[in-house]
Amino acid sequence: MLLYRTTTGCFIQTATSWHAVPETNWDALLELVGLPAYLTQIVDTTPEVNAPEPESILAPIVSQEVWAAGVTYFRSRTARMEESKDAGGGSFYDRVYAAERPEIFFKATPQRVANPGQPMHLRSDSKWMVPEPELTLCLNSRGEIVGYTVGNDLSCRDIEGENPLYLPQAKCFKLCAALGPALLVQSDAPDPATRIHLQIDRHEACVFEGETTVSQLKRSPQELAGFLFRDNTFPTGTFLMTGTGIVPGDEFTLQSGDVVKITIDGIGTLVNPMA
Numbered sequence: 001m002l003l004y005r006t007t008t009g010c011f012i013q014t015a016t017s018w019h020a021v022p023e024t025n026w027d028a029l030l031e032l033v034g035l036p037a038y039l040t041q042i043v044d045t046t047p048e049v050n051a052p053e054p055e056s057i058l059a060p061i062v063s064q065e066v067w068a069a070g071v072t073y074f075r076s077r078t079a080r081m082e083e084s085k086d087a088g089g090g091s092f093y094d095r096v097y098a099a100e101r102p103e104i105f106f107k108a109t110p111q112r113v114a115n116p117g118q119p120m121h122l123r124s125d126s127k128w129m130v131p132e133p134e135l136t137l138c139l140n141s142r143g144e145i146v147g148y149t150v151g152n153d154l155s156c157r158d159i160e161g162e163n164p165l166y167l168p169q170a171k172c173f174k175l176c177a178a179l180g181p182a183l184l185v186q187s188d189a190p191d192p193a194t195r196i197h198l199q200i201d202r203h204e205a206c207v208f209e210g211e212t213t214v215s216q217l218k219r220s221p222q223e224l225a226g227f228l229f230r231d232n233t234f235p236t237g238t239f240l241m242t243g244t245g246i247v248p249g250d251e252f253t254l255q256s257g258d259v260v261k262i263t264i265d266g267i268g269t270l271v272n273p274m275a
Helices: 026-031 035-045 074-087 090-098 157-162 164-171 221-228
Strands: 002-006 009-013 018-021 065-070 103-108 133-139 145-153 177-185 195-202 205-213 238-241 259-264 268-273
Touching (some): 009 035, 133 221, 157 164, 177 268
Antiparallel strands (some): 133 145, 145 177
């Protein structure tokens, strides 16, 4: 089932109905032991309600940090090697793809996360920016996978490519991430056939489209979560983006006014304009 956070409370969407969640403290909700059973009980014992207005839907985050994993798809490995070859950094992207330890980095605080429909920010000092559509894990404070959502890891390829030590500037800035529209409440690993689709529109015409599947992810969600929680604590849980397998060509960069649409099977479509 899908769990939504909105301006008027929390809602459950099943295949046939919508239900309001009495518990409106989002952080407490994500920490509940037996969350799926709790939501199922609500569906079984409460009347149906109308679906929330699309413009009321918020990102499924309140106080959690957002972290991200890199070079988890072969396509991402290749793109990172290409963008950093002039800086002499190409080989270590190849090495991290094959290494036991994954690349994991801090991405955003809640204030830097855009809601569905909210414009994301294009850096003024970057000339090569791309969206990165990513299956994103929602983890509770115990490191357990609570569910999955859609993530956009907006990235500056030129800044990272100039020098890998510039990664924080290439990744972390105002409205550099987006999450939503819903949280698929599920602890099991997603179906490997789950599709991740990216479409970028410019002046109402599609200028880029790409697709991959979760089966192309080199590391399992559980493995990535395990590395994130090594010697680390997250009192209210955290979100972890799992990397991208869709990378626009080197000639492409986002422009102000572009609209990025990321769809993941079973979760929905995250739509954000660029500004």
